[in-house]
Structures are given as C-alpha cells and as structure tokens.
Amino acid sequence: MNPPDASSQIVMRAKGLVKRYGQVTALDGADFEVRAGEILAVIGDNGAGKSSLIKCLSGATIPDEGEIHLDGQITRFKSPIDARRAGIETVYQDLAVAPAMSIAENLFLGREIRRRGFWGSVFDMIDKKKMLEESIARMNDLKVGIRSMTQAVETLSGGQRQCVAVARAAAFAQHVVIMDEPTAALGVKEGNMVLELIRRVRDKGLPVVLISHNMPHVFEVADRIHIARLGKRVAVVNPKKISMSDTVAVMTGALSVDQLPAELLAH
Amino acid sequence: MKNIISKLPSIASLGPFIALLLACAFFASQSDRFFSTQNFSLIFQQVMVVGVLAIGQTLVILTAGIDLSCGMVMALGTIVMTKFAADYGLSAPVAIACGIAATATFGLLNGLLVTRIKLPPFIVTLGTLNIAFACTQLYSHAQTITNIPDGMNWLGNILKLGDTTIGYGVILMLALYVLVWLWLRETAAGRHVYAVGNNPEATRLTGISTEKVLLGVYVLAGVFYGIAAMLSVARTGSGDPNGGQTENLDAITAVVLGGTSLFGGRGVILGSLVGALIVGVFRNGLTLIGVSSVYQVLVTGILVILAVTTDQMSRKGIR
Structure with missing residues (x-):
C-alpha cells in the first residue's frame, strides 16, 4: 500500500470542535481529518483533549460547537450506536467482548445472521452455521491465526482477544475504525500481533484512527500523527521524517510548531 | 494439558447430573422405597412448582441479577387466580390468565x-418480596x-403409562424447559440474555438495548412465576x-445447584431442572429415611454453599 498523499480522499473531518465540562474546556476548537487508507495516530498529553475528540468522533459525547463531516456529509451522532450505524466502529481499550461466549458469537453480537424463511422471521432463530463460516472467512482474511471459532473468548490470550475486537470492527466498519489504546494492556509480542493486524485493516482500504500513548507503536504503524495540545490540534506530523523526541517536545509544548522545519509536517 | 483445561467447563457442566445420580444412589441404599417408579413420579410432582419457578429465576440470574421475590410473587398469583374464580365466577382459563397477568x-x-x-x-426484589x-x-x-x-385442578391430574404415572403439570414443566432451552440457544434474543450477563457494557456498545433485554427477562420471569402458581393451585387444589x-429459596438453590453462575452469563437452563431434582430428591429421600424437616433445610443450605463455592473456584480456574 502506498503511503497516502495530500490527494487522498478525506473520509472524516471535524472542524472547530468545542466541548466544555463545567469550568473545564476539554476541546477548544479542535480540527481533525482522516483520509482513505491511512493509519492516523492521535497523540497528546493527559488533558490535551485527545479522548474528548475521540468521544465526539465515536458518538460517545456530543460536541457543544463544531461540525463533523463523514464522506462530505454533516453528521450528528447522538450515541455510539448512531456512529456505528454510520459505519464508524470503535475498539475500546478494555476488551469489549463477552468472555464466556464464542469468538463467532462475539463477532456477530448484536448483528446475528437469522435463519432464512419461517424459523428466522417468525422465531428469530439464528444461523449458527453461517455465522461460523463467515467468522472463519473474515478471520482468515485478516490472517488472525486462531484455530477454532467456537472456543470461548476467555480461553484466548489478551492479544488474541484484542484481535477479535479489531477483526469485528474491521468486518463491519463501512468508513472508519477508531482504536482507543488497543495495545495498552498487552505485552511486547501480543502488542506486535495487534499492530500487524491494524496494518492489515489499513491495507484493506479502511482508514484507522489510532489513539496511543506508546510512541514506538505510533511510529511503527502511523502514516500521519495528529498532535493534540490544550484542546486543539497543534500539528500533523510525518513520522517518516520527524524524530520521536521532537514529536514529544511538540506534544508537551517544549517545542513550538513554528520552530519545526516544514518538511517534518504531514500534508 | 491445555486441551484438558479447555474441556474442563464441559466436565463441570456434568457436575450437577453426577451429583443427582450420587444422591439417588445414596438414598436407594438407605431406603428400599426410594428406587421405585411411584416414588420417582412423586418426586417429579413435588418438583414441578419449584422447577417452573427456577426457569424464571435462571433467566434473571443469567443476566447477573437475582430475584428474591419469586416465591412470594407466585403466592400472590395463586391468590389472584383462585379468588378471581371464586369471587367473580370467572372460568378457570380466564382466572388463570388474570393470575399470570398479576405475576x-x-x-x-x-x-x-x-x-x-x-x-x-x-434490593429491588427484596422490596417486592x-x-x-x-x-x-x-x-x-x-x-x-x-x-x-x-378446571383449575386439571393440570394436577395424572397420566398413566403402563406402570409409570406422570402428571400433566410435569409434562408442562418439561415442555417449558425444552422451549426455553431452545430459545436461549437458538435465538438472537436468547443469546443477548447471555451477553448482558457476560459483559453489559460491551453488549450495549454493540447496539443491543440492554435495558430491553433486562426488562424482557424480568417480565418473562414473572410469567413463569404465574405458570408456577397455576401448577401450585392444580397440585394443592387451593x-x-x-x-x-x-419454594422461594428452593428455586434459587435449584438454579445454583444446576451450575448457573451467580456472576451471570454462564449456565444451561436444563441444569436448573437437574438442580430442582437434586433439591426434590434430598427432600424426598430424607423424609423416607425419617430425618426431620429441619435437617432437610440444613442440607439444602449446605448444598447451596457448596454449589456457589464450586462456581467461584471454576471461575478462578479459567482466569
């Protein structure tokens, strides 16, 4: 997959988002854009407005001001369910899976395939065989090496569970996959497994928004890095050019964006 | 080794059944009257009310809840259906429907x-109790x-099949178990009951209305308590x-003995039938060998604690 250039289509864009919680202004006119086929990392110190931004994009909170455009259309999400219906899937840090249920059931939870005809329409019966086949196909597609789709999610390692959550998001997202600290709870090997999967999701053409504190992970997979600071987007940088320490310096405010050479910024 | 561990839950789900067989073997060795078709038929008759209550209770416990009100709600159901029939001269089916509506x-x-x-x-069900x-x-x-x-006694009648006898109420109970088992296994709504008990937050985020699932479960449980009331009236004639x-605590005991986790999201409804039979076999067997009813209560108490301990231990084993 080619790294995205400025001509890549913008899939989701936000302009001038403001979110206040009482006296605290979490978002102070933040902008955002993610393009087709890229991994956009969103980084920022605590209180930079990173999670408020993501909550607005995923429908978990409603911004006080500002607009969100999805595929050129203005959208207003009232809940995460709304965002999901619009084709935005979010993977949460705390492993949002039902542990005692099988992988196949988790992949299709809330979107079960009904049986055809009478049994499906009248008795709401689900087509377990079809769901199993689809699960196998989708996991193979993303090269997730889990042997049996009928095993309970709790028998999997943390990394494998996160892979199930990522695969579910990738399978159903029409527009964007948002991942909130997907590797935070994982060890080195497991973290790499999830990063590899995130790349494969991107390579299938879905834009990925990756929120992470882990700089090595961000630099390993991101195509562009959105730096949040004091409720705004201060810069979008190119991880191929900029150093990790400069990025952290911009993030913490130790280095002003004006001091950065222009070629370090992403278009 | 890992294979053996992954198979453990399925062995654990056989646990209640093994306990039932052991209990039967024990009482058969203590009393020669225990192991007879008449006695088994009697045990089923004694178990049917608790068995149907336990269906409703299982649904609630699967969502990580508990319903302490089940027996009292059932008693109210018996009063509503009998009094409506006696005071207003309603026919049996209409009076029964009113009782079920109340529960x-x-x-x-x-x-x-x-x-x-x-x-x-x-707390809620302690209040409604x-x-x-x-x-x-x-x-x-x-x-x-x-x-x-x-008409209200009809379900208390007994069907003769050669040497064996089986009550219509027992047949109804067994049919309800099979229906609910299929519903929980094969329908989206049934799977959502498990999902809500497993991880409510994750379930909500997938777009399932967890409130609707919970509300549906409590109402459905109320319907089962009403059916249990109908069986109780048919059995006692009053x-x-x-x-x-x-019956209130026996129903909870049956569910827990049947292997449904009090932490929600795990369990098989047919286990509750086995659990109800374990309670029934202990009550029947202890009566046959002449143990006072106080000890029956003592034994059920010990059984519950054993079952919950097993549940707790097996959860730790998995994590």
Missing part, C-alpha cells in the same frame, strides 16, 4: 426498577381459598396465602 406485572415492576432507576436486583407478601395477605385476608372451579416460602 407478570410484578416482573415488570422489578424490571423497571432495575433498568430505569438502576437499583441492584437484590415484601410488597407481594403483603398484597397476598391483604387481598386474601390471610384465608386459604378452596372453593375453586374443577390458593395458599402462605405458600411460596420454601
């Missing part, structure tokens, strides 16, 4: 308090209602304002 209303009340005000099920008990006493004036139409007191 379903209590289920709805439980469900609304749990989902809308977000109170813990334990008392409310249902008081309503029962007030409405019946603490009198047993016996002048009921013949509406008893003091009924449901042993």
Whole structure:
C-alpha cells in the first residue's frame, strides 16, 4: 500500500470542535481529518483533549460547537450506536467482548445472521452455521491465526482477544475504525500481533484512527500523527521524517510548531 | 494439558447430573422405597412448582441479577387466580390468565426498577418480596381459598403409562424447559440474555438495548412465576396465602445447584431442572429415611454453599 498523499480522499473531518465540562474546556476548537487508507495516530498529553475528540468522533459525547463531516456529509451522532450505524466502529481499550461466549458469537453480537424463511422471521432463530463460516472467512482474511471459532473468548490470550475486537470492527466498519489504546494492556509480542493486524485493516482500504500513548507503536504503524495540545490540534506530523523526541517536545509544548522545519509536517 | 483445561467447563457442566445420580444412589441404599417408579413420579410432582419457578429465576440470574421475590410473587398469583374464580365466577382459563397477568406485572415492576432507576436486583426484589407478601395477605385476608372451579385442578391430574404415572403439570414443566432451552440457544434474543450477563457494557456498545433485554427477562420471569402458581393451585387444589416460602429459596438453590453462575452469563437452563431434582430428591429421600424437616433445610443450605463455592473456584480456574 502506498503511503497516502495530500490527494487522498478525506473520509472524516471535524472542524472547530468545542466541548466544555463545567469550568473545564476539554476541546477548544479542535480540527481533525482522516483520509482513505491511512493509519492516523492521535497523540497528546493527559488533558490535551485527545479522548474528548475521540468521544465526539465515536458518538460517545456530543460536541457543544463544531461540525463533523463523514464522506462530505454533516453528521450528528447522538450515541455510539448512531456512529456505528454510520459505519464508524470503535475498539475500546478494555476488551469489549463477552468472555464466556464464542469468538463467532462475539463477532456477530448484536448483528446475528437469522435463519432464512419461517424459523428466522417468525422465531428469530439464528444461523449458527453461517455465522461460523463467515467468522472463519473474515478471520482468515485478516490472517488472525486462531484455530477454532467456537472456543470461548476467555480461553484466548489478551492479544488474541484484542484481535477479535479489531477483526469485528474491521468486518463491519463501512468508513472508519477508531482504536482507543488497543495495545495498552498487552505485552511486547501480543502488542506486535495487534499492530500487524491494524496494518492489515489499513491495507484493506479502511482508514484507522489510532489513539496511543506508546510512541514506538505510533511510529511503527502511523502514516500521519495528529498532535493534540490544550484542546486543539497543534500539528500533523510525518513520522517518516520527524524524530520521536521532537514529536514529544511538540506534544508537551517544549517545542513550538513554528520552530519545526516544514518538511517534518504531514500534508 | 491445555486441551484438558479447555474441556474442563464441559466436565463441570456434568457436575450437577453426577451429583443427582450420587444422591439417588445414596438414598436407594438407605431406603428400599426410594428406587421405585411411584416414588420417582412423586418426586417429579413435588418438583414441578419449584422447577417452573427456577426457569424464571435462571433467566434473571443469567443476566447477573437475582430475584428474591419469586416465591412470594407466585403466592400472590395463586391468590389472584383462585379468588378471581371464586369471587367473580370467572372460568378457570380466564382466572388463570388474570393470575399470570398479576405475576407478570410484578416482573415488570422489578424490571423497571432495575433498568430505569438502576437499583441492584437484590434490593429491588427484596422490596417486592415484601410488597407481594403483603398484597397476598391483604387481598386474601390471610384465608386459604378452596372453593375453586374443577378446571383449575386439571393440570394436577395424572397420566398413566403402563406402570409409570406422570402428571400433566410435569409434562408442562418439561415442555417449558425444552422451549426455553431452545430459545436461549437458538435465538438472537436468547443469546443477548447471555451477553448482558457476560459483559453489559460491551453488549450495549454493540447496539443491543440492554435495558430491553433486562426488562424482557424480568417480565418473562414473572410469567413463569404465574405458570408456577397455576401448577401450585392444580397440585394443592387451593390458593395458599402462605405458600411460596420454601419454594422461594428452593428455586434459587435449584438454579445454583444446576451450575448457573451467580456472576451471570454462564449456565444451561436444563441444569436448573437437574438442580430442582437434586433439591426434590434430598427432600424426598430424607423424609423416607425419617430425618426431620429441619435437617432437610440444613442440607439444602449446605448444598447451596457448596454449589456457589464450586462456581467461584471454576471461575478462578479459567482466569
């Protein structure tokens, strides 16, 4: 997959988002854009407005001001369910899976395939065989090496569970996959497994928004890095050019964006 | 080694069944009257009310809730259906439907308090337990209602199959178990009951309305308590304002003995039938060998604690 250039289509864009919680202004006119086929990392110190931004994009909170455009259309999400219906899937840090249920059931939870005809329409019966086949196909597609789709999610390692959550998001997202600290709870090997999967999701053409504190992970997979600071987007940088320490310096405010050479910024 | 561990839950689900067989073997060795078709038929008759209550209770416990009100709500159901028939001359089916409507209303009340005000099920149902008990006493004036139409006794009749006899009520109970088992296994709504008990937050985020699932479960549980009330009336031929007191905890005991986790999201409904039979076999067997009923209560208490301990231990084993 080619790294995205400025001509890549913008899939989701936000302009001038403001979110206040009482006296605290979490978002102070933040902008955002993610393009087709890229991994956009969103980084920022605590209180930079990173999670408020993501909550607005995923429908978990409603911004006080500002607009969100999805595929050129203005959208207003009232809940995460709304965002999901619009084709935005979010993977949460705390492993949002039902542990005692099988992988196949988790992949299709809330979107079960009904049986055809009478049994499906009248008795709401689900087509377990079809769901199993689809699960196998989708996991193979993303090269997730889990042997049996009928095993309970709790028998999997943390990394494998996160892979199930990522695969579910990738399978159903029409527009964007948002991942909130997907590797935070994982060890080195497991973290790499999830990063590899995130790349494969991107390579299938879905834009990925990756929120992470882990700089090595961000630099390993991101195509562009959105730096949040004091409720705004201060810069979008190119991880191929900029150093990790400069990025952290911009993030913490130790280095002003004006001091950065222009070629370090992403278009 | 890993293979053996991954198979452990399925062995654990056989546990209740093995316990039932051991209990039967023990009582058969203690009393020669235990192992007979008449006695087994009697055990099923004794178990049918608790068995149907346990269906409703299982649904609630699968969502990580608990319903302490089940027996008292059932008692109210028996009073409503018998008094409606006796006082207003309603036919048996109509009176029974009114009783089931009353228990379903209590289920709805439980469900609304749990989902809308977000109170813990334990506290909600502790409250409705008392409310249902008081309503029962007030409405019946603490009198047993016996002048009921013949139609209400019909389910207490017995079907002869050669040497064996089986009550119509028992057949109804078994049919309900199979139906609910299929519903939980094969329908999206049934799977959502498990999902809500497993991880409510994750379930909500997938777009399932967890409130609707919970509300549905409490109402459905109320319907099952009403059916249990109907069976109780058919079995005893009366509406008893003091009924449901042993059945209340026996139903919870049956569910827990049947291997359904009190932490929610795990369990098989057929286990609750086995659990109800374990309770029934202990009560029957201890009576046959002449142990006083106080010890029966003692034994059920010990059984519950053993079952919950096993549940707790097996969860730790998995994590």
